[in-house]
Amino acid sequence: MSTEGRSVELTSATRALESAGFVRLVVRADGDALAASGLLASALTADETPFQVTVGRTVAERSERVRTPTGDDDVTIVLGSANGTDDDTVVHLPATDRPATLEAVDYVREIGSNPDPVLALAGVVASGGEPGAGESEWLLEAARDRGLLEQRPGVAVPTADTVDGLAHTTRVRAPWSGDLGATRDALDDIAGDDPDSLTDDDHRTVGSLVALDVVGAEEAADVAATTIGRVLRPYATPDRPFATLGGFADVLEATARTEPGTGAALAMGHDVTDPALSAWRDRGRRAHAALAEETTGRYDGLFVVSVDDGPVEAVARIAADYLSPEPAVLAVGTGEAAVVTRDALPLGATVEGIARELEEAESDTERTTDSDTDPGTEPGSDSSTSATYDVGHRRGYLRYDPGVDESTIIATVRDLL
Secondary structure, eight states, X not given: OOOTTOOSOHHHHHHHHHTOSEEEEEEESSHHHHHHHHHHHHHHHHTTOOEEEEEESXXXXXXXXXXXXXXXXXXXXXXXXXXXOOSTTEEXXXXXXXXXXXXXXXXXXXXXXXXXXXXXXHHHHHTTOOTTSGGGHHHHHHHHHTTSOEEOSXXXXXXXXXXXXXXXXXXXXXXXXXXXXXXXXXXXXXXXSOGGGOOHHHHHHHHHHHHHHHHHSTTOOTHHHHHHHHHBSOEEOTTSSSXXXXXXXXXXXXXXXXXXXXXXXXXXXXXXXXXXXXXXXHHHHHHHHHHHTOEEEEETXXXXXXXXXXXXXXXXXXXXXXXXXXXXXXXXXXXXXXXXXXXXXXXXXXXXXXXXXXXHHHHHHHHHHHHHHOTTXXXXXXOXXXXXXXXXXXXEXXXXXXXXXXXXXXXXXXXXX
């Protein structure tokens, strides 16, 4: 078993579970961590240990849940960064420089359970990794040996309806993305009305057309050619509710951010396919619509996208994968922003530093306001800062006072990234 990137001593963590009467899983809000929570939940179910899964959007939210008093025999497992009690009742799996799924796989095997290789690989893909690369090689081999995955031509989308899948996926960016009618026209009826009638040649033709449209788009950066290659020749998942492994990962990502309860249930294997796909379609439409109205800026090493209304993390990831000539992308919305990097560098300290700088910017604004409004009041005496953050594998999320202007966000990120 690999120990690279391991953040806890697994033997010690296992001991914490031996006498646990109840386990709380406090989970980071992304597809990777959701998949990891599903692996742990399955192991706990097999061991007949009751548990609860809660998803925290930021480090502060997860930290608050970790600090909430629990019963004497309760154990908390945190998937993602959190600040809390450092005792034997709290197990931290931060997973900021390694997919959370791989940490969960190690943990599950340590407690004597066998992880679901398809769910684990979906988590790896959601984290930005390649199924079968590095530590996940044995997971891919196990899934293929058991007939759980079958590689075929085409594109990695969650639905059997290729038009629906391509119109709403956040794993592809083409001129027709986000528009169901335009996607249907682009495929020139190749997908047909009956998804089950598609042959390997049909899938191959669809993949070729999609690749040409992606790479040939006026806004496409050089990186698009590499990114689209990772979406072609997907692994089909014949016994799962979603058509492909990459599509499963895309749905996990969408539900983690927009419908975390549905996402947690999905990762645990419950039948929530319809609401999960509904959340996925909505997020995809909004992300592509935001990019269609984008205002961008390019700095040394940083590509900035202004987002009027849309999911900033999805926008940042799509831009990093297809549109950005720089290795890092900042998507700035109203009161929130997202950072995505193509470099395999830990972002934890960087994103935390950005949040602290934004807190200071908020405090300066509030002190000025307090001073102007009531000269007799000590500046900032009644104010509170609200900047908070999250960090995952090659990504960061920031939430702050909407009064902080975009130029401050950009300058802060440029200085610290």
